[in-house]
Amino acid sequence: MTDPATPPVAPGSAPAASLEALRADIDAADEQMHKLLIHRGQVIEQLIAAKKVGARSAAFRPDREADMMRRIAGRHSGQLPLSTVEHIWREIIGTFTQLQAPFSIHAAGSGTARMRDMLRFYFGFMSNLVDAPSSRAAVDAVAASGEDLAVVAFDDPLEERWWGGLPVSGDHATGSIVTGAKVIAALPFLPLDERLDFPRVFVVGPANVSGLTDIYAYAIETDTGAASDLAELPGAIASRGPRSAILVSRQAPAQFHQGTPDAICLGSFAEPMGWPD
């Protein structure tokens, strides 16, 4: 009896592979992927020694992750959605980051399904999620821990001033401060599949993590009369409340502060692909 799943062979064409052969191919691919993951784990063990990650020092390297994600997007092809590939790699990287130095992720609203989905997508299922009472509390917890992360929605209520407890000004850009917290990444980083509905967020990490300086995030007090017209500022994207605003700009603090002396630099990050959309 012929296997009903085996399509008939058209005259003159090569015979279609049998279901058994295709499954053997999938098994071989799975085995290779699994062996490579085990190998990756062994390399990470050596990397821990090389990086000398210890107590109260974070293992994440946003610059390295940005580079990896850009290469993943660059070489991707086929029907598997890029967001699926991104999630698989985020799961792998997130788990190996946890294995190097355990950390928690603080976020307001992490109990909601949408926020939780987003945090699991980017940071994996091994990370401990902390439902913070506010974004300010989430950021303050990171500053106090020296090893955790906070995730803050770009359009979170601005008057809460979640950046209020951060060390101020361009120190973030030079990396000279060793305590506190700063913006180290912006997500989504790769173009998001249309079936996913994740908000634009900042990742806030320990101040001693060196991030990329493609784009800077600034907080601006708008009730002082300064920055009354944000549209004229050299930023790509702004989120504005009645008295405060967040703005992202390619201009480094030294340059940016000339036009907006009251601005507080909150950190910097690798430019997400397709930013701004």
Ligand SMILES: O=C(O)C(=O)C[C@]1(C(=O)O)C=C[C@@H](O)C=C1
């Ligand atoms: O390259 C590093 O420094 C690592 O810690 C490895 C690794 C990874 O799993 O690839 C993990 C965490 C970092 O954020 C970046 C990459």
